[in-house]
Amino acid sequence: MAGYTKTNITPPRWLLAELTYACPLQCPYCANPIDYAKHDSEISTDDWKRVLTQARKMGAVQLGFSGGEPLTRKDLAELVKHARDLGYYSNLITSGYGLTEEKIIELKDAGLDHIQVSIQASSQELNDHIAGTTSFEHKKQVAHLVKKHGYPMVLCVVIHRENIHQMADILAMAEDLGADYLELANTQYYGWAHANRDLLLPTKEQFEKAEKIAQAFKETVAGKMKIYYVVPDFHEDRPKACMNGWGTTFLTIAPDGVALPCHSARELPNLDCPNVNDVSISDIWNDSKAFNFFRGDDWMQEPCRSCDEKEKDKGGCRCQAYLLAGDMYATDPVCSKSPKHSVIEEAIASARKSALAENEKPLIFRNSKNSRLLS
Amino acid sequence: MTLNTDLPIQFSRTHRLQWEEAQQKNVILYPEGMVELNESSAEILKLCDGTRTLAQIVSDLEEKFATQGLYNDINAFLEVALQNGWIHQN
Numbered sequence: 001m002a003g004y005t006k007t008n009i010t011p012p013r014w015l016l017a018e019l020t021y022a023c024p025l026q027c028p029y030c031a032n033p034i035d036y037a038k039h040d041s042e043i044s045t046d047d048w049k050r051v052l053t054q055a056r057k058m059g060a061v062q063l064g065f066s067g068g069e070p071l072t073r074k075d076l077a078e079l080v081k082h083a084r085d086l087g088y089y090s091n092l093i094t095s096g097y098g099l100t101e102e103k104i105i106e107l108k109d110a111g112l113d114h115i116q117v118s119i120q121a122s123s124q125e126l127n128d129h130i131a132g133t134t135s136f137e138h139k140k141q142v143a144h145l146v147k148k149h150g151y152p153m154v155l156c157v158v159i160h161r162e163n164i165h166q167m168a169d170i171l172a173m174a175e176d177l178g179a180d181y182l183e184l185a186n187t188q189y190y191g192w193a194h195a196n197r198d199l200l201l202p203t204k205e206q207f208e209k210a211e212k213i214a215q216a217f218k219e220t221v222a223g224k225m226k227i228y229y230v231v232p233d234f235h236e237d238r239p240k241a242c243m244n245g246w247g248t249t250f251l252t253i254a255p256d257g258v259a260l261p262c263h264s265a266r267e268l269p270n271l272d273c274p275n276v277n278d279v280s281i282s283d284i285w286n287d288s289k290a291f292n293f294f295r296g297d298d299w300m301q302e303p304c305r306s307c308d309e310k311e312k313d314k315g316g317c318r319c320q321a322y323l324l325a326g327d328m329y330a331t332d333p334v335c336s337k338s339p340k341h342s343v344i345e346e347a348i349a350s351a352r353k354s355a356l357a358e359n360e361k362p363l364i365f366r367n368s369k370n371s372r373l374l375s
Numbered sequence: 376m377t378l379n380t381d382l383p384i385q386f387s388r389t390h391r392l393q394w395e396e397a398q399q400k401n402v403i404l405y406p407e408g409m410v411e412l413n414e415s416s417a418e419i420l421k422l423c424d425g426t427r428t429l430a431q432i433v434s435d436l437e438e439k440f441a442t443q444g445l446y447n448d449i450n451a452f453l454e455v456a457l458q459n460g461w462i463h464q465n
Contacts, residue, residue, distance in 0.1 A: 058397065059397030059398065061404065091406060113391065113404070114389075116407075181406055223376055
C-alpha cells in the first residue's frame with residue numbers, strides 16, 4: 001500500500017447553525033434526527049460566537065440559522081449581529097411561527113440578510129394538519145412583513161403526496177405573496193420522512209404532472225421570481241452529488257455542538273463526530289475522522305469505483321446508502337447501476353400500494369413523545 | 376428585459392457584493408447562494424451605484440485602466456447581470 005495520502009481539502013463555504021431542536025411545529029418529514037429528543041442540550045451564546053468566528057476565518061460565508069425553530073433561541077439577534085460583524089451572509093430558516101413585526105425589525109437592524117419562510121400547503125386545512133399546529137394565516141402575514149421590511153423573501157414548500165396535487169395553487173400563492181424565490185423541495189427521505197415514506201412518497205405520475213406545472217410556471221415568472229426545484233431522487237436514474245461532496249463545502253453544527261458533514265450524518269454509525277466544545281473548527285474540518293471519512297473516492301466500492309460518473313455524483317448520498325442498502329460505503333441505491341437498486345423500486349411500489357389502500361396508517365408527527373418512542 | 380442606456384444602473388438591494396479574504400476575490404451573495412467574480416466584473420459592478428449610466432461606467436473604466444474599446448464587453452456583462460437580478464434600473 002502506498003500509504004495514506006490526504007485528499008486535497010477545500011475550505012468550508014456554508015455553515016448551517018442548527019441552534020435548537022425545539023420547534024412548535026410537528027412536520028412528519030422533519031430533517032432533524034428521529035432521536036433528537038435524546039440530544040436536548042444546547043451550546044451557549046459564547047460557544048456559537050466562537051464557532052461563527054472560527055468558521056468565518058476558514059472561509060465560510062453563507063450562514064443558515066436553522067433548527068428546530070431558531071426563533072426559540074433568545075440570543076438569535078445577538079448571534080445575527082455577531083455574524084454580520086464577521087461578514088457572513090445570514091439566512092434565517094424559519095417556520096415563521098412566533099415571528100412578530102418587532103422581531104423582524106430587530107433582526108434587520110442586527111444585520112440579517114434574508115428570511116426563508118416555510119409553508120406546508122396552499123390551504124389552511126392542509127397546512128395546519130401537516131404542521132400539526134394552527135399556523136397558516138400567521139405564516140402568510142409573516143411573508144408580507146418580510147417583504148415590507150426589505151428582505152429578499154424565499155418561500156419554501158416541502159412537496160410530498162399529501163400536497164403535490166396543490167402544485168398550481170402553491171405557485172399562485174407564492175406569486176400572490178410576492179416571493180422573490182420559491183423553493184419547491186421534494187421531500188428527501190431521511191429521519192422522519194424515512195419513517196413516513198409510505199405516506200409521503202408520491203407516484204411517478206404525480207411527480208411528472210407537478211413538475212410539468214412548475215416548469216410552465218417558471219417561464220411565466222422569469223425575471224420576477226426564481227424557482228429552486230429540489231429533485232425527487234427516488235424517481236431519477238442517478239443519485240444527487242450529496243452536499244457537493246463530503247467535507248468539501250458544508251459544515252453543520254447541531255444544537256449540542258456536534259459537528260456534522262451533513263445534517264443527517266448523525267444517523268451513520270461510528271463516525272465519532274466531534275464537538276465544538278472539545279476541538280476547534282479548523283481541527284474538525286481538517287483533521288477529524290468524521291470529516292475525512294468520505295472525502296475523495298478511496299472509500300468507494302464497485303460500481304462507483306470504476307464509474308466514469310463518480311466525479312459528478314460522488315457516489316451519491318452516504319445516509320441513503322446506509323438507510324436503504326444497509327451499508328454506508330455502498331453506491332447510493334438511487335443509481336440504476338447499484339446492485340441494490342431494487343430497494344428503490346420496492347419503496348415506490350410500497351408507497352403506491354399504501355396510497356391505494358382503504359385504511360392508510362396515520363402519519364407519525366415529529367414531536368418529543370414520538371422521538372422517545374422511536375429511538 | 377434589456378439594458379436602457381439612458382438610465383443609471385444600481386446594484387441590487389437584495390444582493391451583497393463583498394471582498395472575500397479567504398478566496399481572494401469579490402463575490403455576490405444572495406439567499407443561499409454565491410457567485411464568484413473575476414476582477415473586471417467586480418470593477419464594473421462597483422460602479423453600479425445608481426448614478427452612472429452604461430456610457431459613464433465605460434468611460435470611467437477606460438480612464439481608470441488607460442484603455443479603450445471596453446463598451447461591448449461591459450455591455451454584455453451588464454446584460455447578464457440584469458438577467459440575473461444583480462442590478463436594476465428605475
